[in-house]
Amino acid sequence: MYLLSKIISIYLRLYLIISRIILKNDWHLIANCKEQNNMNQKTVSILGATGSIGIQTLDVIKKNPENYNLNYLTINSNYKKLLEILDIFNPHGVVITDENAYKEFKASTNFKGEILFGYDSLNSIASDNSNDLLVSALVGFSGVIPTYLALQNRIDVALANKETLVSAGNIITQAAKNNNSRLIAIDSEHSAILQCLVGEEVKSVEKIILTASGGPFRNTDLDDFKNITVKQALNHPNWSMGSKITIDSSTMMNKGFEVIEAHWLFGTELSQIDVTIHPQSIIHSMVQFVDGSIKAQLGLPDMKIPISYALNYPERLYYDFQRLTIDKMSKLEFYEPDFQRYPCLRLSYESMELGGNSNAVLNASNEVCVAAFLEERISFIEINQIIEKTLSNIDYIENPDLNQIIETDLESRKYTENLINKKK
Numbered sequence: 001m002y003l004l005s006k007i008i009s010i011y012l013r014l015y016l017i018i019s020r021i022i023l024k025n026d027w028h029l030i031a032n033c034k035e036q037n038n039m040n041q042k043t044v045s046i047l048g049a050t051g052s053i054g055i056q057t058l059d060v061i062k063k064n065p066e067n068y069n070l071n072y073l074t075i076n077s078n079y080k081k082l083l084e085i086l087d088i089f090n091p092h093g094v095v096i097t098d099e100n101a102y103k104e105f106k107a108s109t110n111f112k113g114e115i116l117f118g119y120d121s122l123n124s125i126a127s128d129n130s131n132d133l134l135v136s137a138l139v140g141f142s143g144v145i146p147t148y149l150a151l152q153n154r155i156d157v158a159l160a161n162k163e164t165l166v167s168a169g170n171i172i173t174q175a176a177k178n179n180n181s182r183l184i185a186i187d188s189e190h191s192a193i194l195q196c197l198v199g200e201e202v203k204s205v206e207k208i209i210l211t212a213s214g215g216p217f218r219n220t221d222l223d224d225f226k227n228i229t230v231k232q233a234l235n236h237p238n239w240s241m242g243s244k245i246t247i248d249s250s251t252m253m254n255k256g257f258e259v260i261e262a263h264w265l266f267g268t269e270l271s272q273i274d275v276t277i278h279p280q281s282i283i284h285s286m287v288q289f290v291d292g293s294i295k296a297q298l299g300l301p302d303m304k305i306p307i308s309y310a311l312n313y314p315e316r317l318y319y320d321f322q323r324l325t326i327d328k329m330s331k332l333e334f335y336e337p338d339f340q341r342y343p344c345l346r347l348s349y350e351s352m353e354l355g356g357n358s359n360a361v362l363n364a365s366n367e368v369c370v371a372a373f374l375e376e377r378i379s380f381i382e383i384n385q386i387i388e389k390t391l392s393n394i395d396y397i398e399n400p401d402l403n404q405i406i407e408t409d410l411e412s413r414k415y416t417e418n419l420i421n422k423k424k
């Protein structure tokens, strides 16, 4: 019986690899073939398990535990949260990248699985071939290398960490294409687009319409922007997320990043990607086709829905998450975004037009500025000013390789830090 199920499993894996090669689909990096057989559990590792996406991924897994085999969980420093997670889940191993947290964790746990330390371990578990799927949910540039390594090793990636595509979109998507590994979006807008594109062809797509909530400052008087506090910027009207993406949402850099993310994931030109402000966050995005028809994906603003879709793509599993009811759809509004209110959105478009290593500069400088704003070292309106200066001062590289992207990231961080320090 064991032998038979092993033979079937090998056969299905071979089928999967061959069908991926045959069914390579142009418009995105997700072959339109059936993933996984129901007989097998999907082996999943989560990078950033203690984060907002990480915890919600674990919530999704908890609903249907028989479908998943939890391989590795990684965290940076929040070992107390990891201890709580291990009260419920029993992964094969954990990786902790912060040295103090690693020591504290070791001293306070009786976890019997592997306990690993540092970025070398993180990179090696990301590319561990026992993974069927890697959930990439680190924050910022830290996600680039493990995501790249997983794709290079033919491991499918459910991607939340959009900064990976912003910084190194060309390299990451090439790694997926060259190795027939799938890059499945977790970001709610890109999950919506993916759901609209199922069954469609690239030549039928006219336009992608990304929705944005507009963040907490959609109606704030422009004269008051200079007084925006950290607390106000962290108060997102619709979504509860980690602090970095919450600030990015308030500046709308997040939406700019999502335009770049959509370009790389779906192969659409910048001119084919529109952004509309939709304060209710019910329509998660839309695709307009050449015949004038528009498909939209709707749902409550709950990241567990796109996470579940990414974990099970192209199937859907039953979940009892709260349902969107008709009364919540009685008022759906849409507005043009205003570059004066959201200069970071303008910067993203400009950086994308420039291409080369510009998006890596944009991302690195933004990471440093957001951290500085959270530490109250710069004001809200200085975020875009400092990024703009950095963008115009870092050497342009037309076709950067991964090493040049890493160098650009370091150089841009240093440059931005200097600008911030000079202010004092």
Ligand code: NDP
Pocket (backbone or CB within 6 Å): 047, 048, 049, 050, 051, 052, 053, 054, 074, 075, 076, 077, 078, 079, 097, 137, 138, 139, 140, 142, 160, 161, 162, 163, 186, 187, 188, 239, 240, 241, 242, 243, 244, 245, 303
């Ligand atoms: P959080 O800040 O909540 O969590 C980040 C996770 O990554 C934590 O587990 C953290 O560990 C770990 N981590 C952070 N920095 C590092 C580092 N330098 N090295 C190693 N591990 C690190 O972030 P979110 O979950 O909100 O976001 C994750 C990604 O998903 C981001 O790219 C974001 O843009 C994207 N995203 C998030 C959404 C959301 O709803 N939250 C929606 C769409 C996209 P520790 O806890 O130990 O610090």
Ligand code: MG
Pocket (backbone or CB within 6 Å): 187, 188, 189, 258
């Ligand atoms: Mg999003």
